[in-house]
Amino acid sequence: MILPQFEYHKVQSVAGAIALYRKYKGKARYCAGGTDLIPLLKQRLSAPAAVIDLKGIDELKTITRRKGVLIIGANVTLFDLKNDPIVREHFPALFQSLDATSCETLQMRGTIGGNILQDTRCIQYNKSLEWRTSRGFCFKMGGKACNVVLNAQACFSNYCSDNAPALITLSAKVRLKGLKGERTVDLEKIFSGNGKAPFTVEPGEVLTAILIPLKKTEGVYEKLRVRDSMDYPLVDAAVSMAGGKARVCIGGIGPAPRLYVIKNMDENTIRDTADKAYADAKPVANTTISAAYRKKMVSTLVKRAIKRVLKEGGR
Amino acid sequence: MNTDLNIVGKRVVRSDSLAKVTGEARYTADLRLPNMLVGKVLRSPYPHARIVRIDLTRALKVPGVKAAVSGFDAYGIKWGVFRYTQDHAMLPTDKVRYIGEDVAAVAAIDEETALEALSHIKVDYETLPAVFDPIESMKDGAPQIHDEHKNNINIHVHIDVGEVDKAMREAFIVREDTFKAAGEAYAMMEPYAVVASYKNGFLDLWMPNAGPHVRAKALSNLLKMPLNKVRVRHINSGGAFGGRSEVAPADLVASLLSIKAGRPVKLVLSREENATSSRQIHDIIATIKTGMKKDGTIVAKDYKVIYNGGAYSSTGPIATSIPFYVYEECYRFPNVRYNGYRVFTNKGIRGMYGCHGRAFLAGNEAQMDLMARELGIDPAEIRLKNGLTPGEVTATKSKITSCGLKETIETASERTDFKKQWAKRSRNKGIGMGCVAIMCGFPMGFRSGSSCYVKINDDGQVTIVTGLVDNGQGNESMVIQVASEVLGIPMGDINLVCADTEVTNLDPGSYSQAAAFVGANAVKVACENARKRIVAIAAEKLGVAETDIGLKDRMAYVVKEPDKKMPISWVVREAFFRGDPIVATGSFFPNIDFEREWVSRPWGQMAGTFSFGTSVAEVTIDPETGKVTIPRFTAAHDCGCPINPMAVEGQMEGSILQAGVATITEGNLWDKGHLLNPDLLEYKVPLACDMPEMDTIIVSSRDPAGPFGAKEGGLTVRMNAYSAVACAVANATGALFEELPLTPDRVLKIMETKKGVKK
């Protein structure tokens, strides 16, 4: 499959990226590692006039600590982040999610920014133009129906980032710089819940950094997949805990991760959280494994993750 | 091991390794010929539709387009392996029968132009009702896919030996279960590619293939060209596993385009096209009824097996039979009935697979364990009790010559402490065993044999010419090794010309496990004939009897006085002087009953010999998620004689992954006629990191007819590894599987609802 035609620009600064975006009147896509974007282009799921390569922006490649916050540049690769001693020591849930992301080859190319902003996925969506034309376009491609759920009113594509759920449990924020200036928001707030357009990120906004409060946590990331060497999550659960309080986040089902906050950890709260997460999860038949099973695994993984944190502190 | 061998039996570096690991080896997609065009195919968006009209005119007007074709440019000939299965036009003119079927094609100066041109081809269809499930397809009133086949039954293989019903009545214990398995994808590393170049009335072709001669013959028929004008050339191949055995639609398409354009055309399928539009593997539903005596002796088997055959016949009769045969070649069945139905549906085309038949084979083995357990017999014992031994004859009258089944069961058991582990199974841990036997070659009429020419060049180097083909398993290196042994000339001094239909002679190809047993045998005979000539001259020159001459390290020497010697190159030059250069031919034709026919006469000698093997899988199951992992896998394979043990082990290891680990990951998923996982992300081929710890055991039964005793290099593992995994899961859960692959959702279900044991 060959790429469609587009103009390619490599920029040196965030401002330069935004200026180019403006010049192309929004018909441009940012590219970091390209591991999510390039397949989308090849499959004609996106047809930008220009691709703006952010890899040359040095300021997005650093990891710094300032005022009790770890600031991770959006272009830091998953591999470098995984091997950062602070991540390993302070954020075990994130360390484990990074380690579980695809394979190491991809981790060396894929960035944390791109990982967070990767598009949602569906077994009926990530296909060639010919395949999708034959099947008929669904909501997410501009069509009038969902090809998985009959008479659905919305798109149920899955957000499959391994790392966003872990980051959410760590109360991470993201910094965005765009046509209208800069803002910093809680990571869980950038999700629209709409599978067609999963992010509330404004057109032209560049994700510049991820900010994590720098305090030691105990944590665990549980990921269910069929093939251990390389697979997107079928469902995943991240837990981070500090001072008796825990944050639990479920990913891999539906267009947005779901956060549950536990104020006092005990046997009942574990069960309640698992039950609540189970009730909230609405998987549909858009992965290789049945929806009923994925739903069931939500509570299994939540319980398992929390128990592991309590037992081993995530190590 | 023969200790008097210098090269055969040694762990030599394969002749193709260097080029492959450095990326120098050329594959079809790497070829660049002058003026070459890019071909692209327009495919059917419908599973079943009548073709009303195909209009290529606008596509031909796109600047840069040099040719466009549809089925109306072909010769109206349909292809099939047998006279009675000729139903595949490759480019249809009547109707399309699956999504992704080739409908029209263009050749243009580059890919963009070709893609643009495709969008200007106008095809009018009249859609027809479609059917995807074989059970539905067999019902009265189902959409008719081919007019000639009532109830869409493409092939019915019926075998009936002994008195099955009576034996079942008299059996101590009888059990019937149904097992299903999703069809697999070949998922070769190399997506299909063809280069066709038509010039001066000759058509040259390069493509990954498992039998150049049958490919050329099929194309000569489809193109109505004399066979000598169609020349399939040698090229490296990135995997076949059965999926490159037959002529492919892309072959016809590229050929027609090249003939039209008068320029070479390269057609490379995308990964997705490789899945949707080249062959896939049959989904299978196998109902297995077994009767046993109290002592575990199998007295009867009654089978009904349904194969989802997709849109065309392909290797239909063979595909419908092979799972049965590899099983009856392993065990003694005094009474057996087999009803195999291959049913047409509006799904993609299907062919044979190296791991063909997992629902049937794993089902048989897992069921046998459960019955044995009831009788207080363990899996190793029951297999030893029912396994065939040398000299026995199978239910359909194939004589077993060499047979190391017993040794494979025993060594695999010892190495894994099988009996003990099996007895102390727990909910989370299991061990299982699978056995099978594989025919080395099968009846292919006059194409069943192979021949080889050898010439010794003036510096003492050798050229061997054979129709044998290598799909990546190491056949080329294997025959070079054989020649090296016979002639006493290092492998590096031997050039191989193979798989080119113009210069080589017929060979059965590399899809019926005949490469070692038949192809290498022919090379050995040819080299022995050349050797006789060398020895005669050397004996004369060294003044000893011919029987006293040995050949080694480029030297002819006197065996009892090794210092008395002369270079083989001197011998060769002497032969040139005498006007009688050293050239020789050799051939091998296996002992097969050629009256045997897959449907009309399913009995008689199937092959010259059979390989045997036993796999043992150890699994752990996550009781909460149902996820299976395979920490350790042991495989014992009777290959007759390992010509290159390292290559045999490599085949065994690859098979452990492709059949064993695949049991928990691989299966095609469908949404009616749409293949949902035509990519390598959602079709989950196990990767290197998914490998278990592996123990490969080679058993040498020394086949009397095989070259140096060799049979075949590892296929048993491809056909018993899934059985071992399924049996191990059954051992842990105490229940049988219903469907493969054993994905976590299914395993969890097995654990939750154990199937009861019927009497």
Ligand SMILES: Cc1cc2nc3c(=O)[nH]c(=O)nc-3n(C[C@@H](O)[C@@H](O)[C@H](O)COP(=O)(O)OP(=O)(O)OC[C@H]3O[C@@H](n4cnc5c(N)ncnc54)[C@H](O)[C@@H]3O)c2cc1C
């Ligand atoms: C084979 C395969 C397996 C995979 N498996 C997994 C897996 O198991 N788990 C998982 O989490 N992911 C998986 N992925 C997704 C993988 O693409 C991400 O993990 C990766 O981190 C994306 O990073 P990238 O830099 O390549 O993103 P890109 O492809 O460069 O970008 C992704 C998206 O983010 C946007 N973007 C990137 N950077 C910025 C920025 N700074 N500001 C604004 N927008 C930006 C791009 O426009 C694009 O829309 C897999 C991908 C492949 C190809």
Ligand code: SF4
């Ligand atoms: S969930 Fe439905 S709408 Fe969303 S991508 Fe899949 S098929 Fe399309």
